[in-house]
Amino acid sequence: MVEVFKTNVSTVRQVERMIKILQLYFSDCHINFDLEDCDRILRMEGNRENFDLTSNVLLQEGYLCEKL
Known part of the structure; x- marks a missing residue:
């Protein structure tokens, strides 16, 4: 499955x-920006x-993240 986010x-x-x-949370996934x-x-x-945890991880680090 592929998920795409706006950041x-x-x-x-x-x-x-x-x-x-x-990668600490999604070590089995390919991740790119x-x-x-x-x-x-x-x-x-x-x-x-x-991949719902993705937005929370970015938010905790101070970034915006919106699932598209």
């Missing part, structure tokens, strides 16, 4: 940090039916 993560350094944090997209897209792909 306000805006730098490569922030992306690297957030990927490390997200598209900083060139105006919505700073976060894509998560894996054998899961639920």
Whole structure:
């Protein structure tokens, strides 16, 4: 399953940090950000039916995250 989120993560350094944090919760998933997209897209792909924790993790780190 693939989930897509709109975020306000805006730098490569922030992306690297957030990927490390997200991998603690979703170690079995492929995680990437598209900083060139105006919505700073976060894509998560894996054998899961639920990525609901994603928004909470980003919010706890001070970022906006909206499931698309």
